[in-house]
Amino acid sequence: MSALANIRNWLDERFGWDELMAFVRHKTVPTHRFSYFYFLGGMTLFLFGTQVVTGILLLLYYRPTPDGAFESVQYIMTKVPFGWLIRSIHSWGANVMILTAIAHMFSVFFLKSYRKPRELTWLSGMILLFLVLGFGFSGYLLPWNMLSLFATKVGTNMTAQAPFIGHWILVFLRGGDDVTGATLTRFFAIHVAILPGLATLLIGLHLLLVQRFGMSVPPSVEADWKAHPERARELRFFPNFFLRELMAWYVVLAVLGCLSAFKPWELGQKADLFGSAPAGIRPEWYFMFMFQTLRFLPAKIGPLAGDLIGVLLFGAAAAVWTCLPFFDNDKRGRGKRWITGVGVFALAYFIGMTAYAYLAK
Amino acid sequence: MQNPSLQENAKPERRHFLELFLGSGIFASLVAFIYPVLRYIIPPQQTELGSDLVVAAHVGDLKPNSGKIFPFGSRPAILILTSDGKYHALSAVCTHLGCTVQYLPDVHEVWCPCHNGKYSVDGANISGPPPRPLDEFDVILKDNNIYVQRTQNS
Numbered sequence: 001m002s003a004l005a006n007i008r009n010w011l012d013e014r015f016g017w018d019e020l021m022a023f024v025r026h027k028t029v030p031t032h033r034f035s036y037f038y039f040l041g042g043m044t045l046f047l048f049g050t051q052v053v054t055g056i057l058l059l060l061y062y063r064p065t066p067d068g069a070f071e072s073v074q075y076i077m078t079k080v081p082f083g084w085l086i087r088s089i090h091s092w093g094a095n096v097m098i099l100t101a102i103a104h105m106f107s108v109f110f111l112k113s114y115r116k117p118r119e120l121t122w123l124s125g126m127i128l129l130f131l132v133l134g135f136g137f138s139g140y141l142l143p144w145n146m147l148s149l150f151a152t153k154v155g156t157n158m159t160a161q162a163p164f165i166g167h168w169i170l171v172f173l174r175g176g177d178d179v180t181g182a183t184l185t186r187f188f189a190i191h192v193a194i195l196p197g198l199a200t201l202l203i204g205l206h207l208l209l210v211q212r213f214g215m216s217v218p219p220s221v222e223a224d225w226k227a228h229p230e231r232a233r234e235l236r237f238f239p240n241f242f243l244r245e246l247m248a249w250y251v252v253l254a255v256l257g258c259l260s261a262f263k264p265w266e267l268g269q270k271a272d273l274f275g276s277a278p279a280g281i282r283p284e285w286y287f288m289f290m291f292q293t294l295r296f297l298p299a300k301i302g303p304l305a306g307d308l309i310g311v312l313l314f315g316a317a318a319a320v321w322t323c324l325p326f327f328d329n330d331k332r333g334r335g336k337r338w339i340t341g342v343g344v345f346a347l348a349y350f351i352g353m354t355a356y357a358y359l360a361k
Numbered sequence: 362m363q364n365p366s367l368q369e370n371a372k373p374e375r376r377h378f379l380e381l382f383l384g385s386g387i388f389a390s391l392v393a394f395i396y397p398v399l400r401y402i403i404p405p406q407q408t409e410l411g412s413d414l415v416v417a418a419h420v421g422d423l424k425p426n427s428g429k430i431f432p433f434g435s436r437p438a439i440l441i442l443t444s445d446g447k448y449h450a451l452s453a454v455c456t457h458l459g460c461t462v463q464y465l466p467d468v469h470e471v472w473c474p475c476h477n478g479k480y481s482v483d484g485a486n487i488s489g490p491p492p493r494p495l496d497e498f499d500v501i502l503k504d505n506n507i508y509v510q511r512t513q514n515s
Binding site for chain 2: 150153154157158168171172175176178179180182273274275276277278279280281294295297298299300305306307
């Protein structure tokens, strides 16, 4: 018996290895004209992996203090061999991950994959998306430059608009009444300890649920397959689907490599707590639709501040969006029309406002 | 021999008591864990000392029709010398979402680039989203120094 077979037998006796492998062999993925959308979740997962790896590498040199943060990132970018690559992949990867996560969300939404019994998968995915935005917001401050300083001032100030607990959240996030070095240490802790811990737990749950229910088939395809069972097609997960997913990961890696090589992430100017906000300041693209909306709102709407209304509306919209699967309990399993309408509106609003913000300076 | 009905009655009561005991014990320990954590994450209030009067600049530092940011305690403030030679000292923290404002010499206004809020040189909010005027401070010229002092009501 070869050494490998020996190890296998040893594992099989203890953990039922063969049983586990049989399960992997039997796992399948349905194939139809929307199958490409199945790659998006895996791509987001892969990007999370690259963020963890590059993030750990950055930790070897990064210093989370107001006197050291900017200088340490500068050191990584200019002195450490391949430091520019690691840091650029981390920054670009964050943006691409948010893009694939948003694309994953909308594809799940329009293919109605959240229908019973997958409501909790959707819910865990939405919480993960909020965590990912939290990663983006907290990581943005860490290089401690002018743009990130003011983005953090504005962003944390907006949370203060929340009724009752607003000020408490503000002080919790900032580590005081103002954005200072205390905020930097906090955001660092949130970015490298709290969020990764929560995200890892939720990704585990999310994958477990996806595994438990299998891949969802869109209603139109499902109806077609029910009427013509001979048309149903599926692919073995391992190795057929897995190898295709691997190709998607290579494409993602190639995109990240190109972006980092041809457009290394900027460092900007060191944050100065007593400097004026630079002209042309704006948030990252994924917050632009909110930024643009707030710019449209007048200072006062009735007795209330325009920003308060804006923040409350976005909070309510996010809550409704997260709970939509629970309203889509169509008996025929096709999903309700108005819910698709809401999705189209949300996507159009997101793209439209973002585009407007960039085009109309 | 015991009365069976008495025994049956006594048991759930005792169980209920034990459950209550255990439940309140666990609840009390949770409170004992969570309360210090909640208190820990809110930092202690820092008292600001000696920030009611600062030297913002020296006479001659500013050209007419220009502004300068200076630290006033832990927050930035702005000193403006207008074209007609008058000094204004304002809080530089935008009343909208807290960005640091700057002076625009070409339009003689104070401007916040974050959301395009505008103030006049005496701090009044004139356009954009700012809900309140900027706090204005007293300016005292003495021995070539420009002192800025928190006004009694600000």
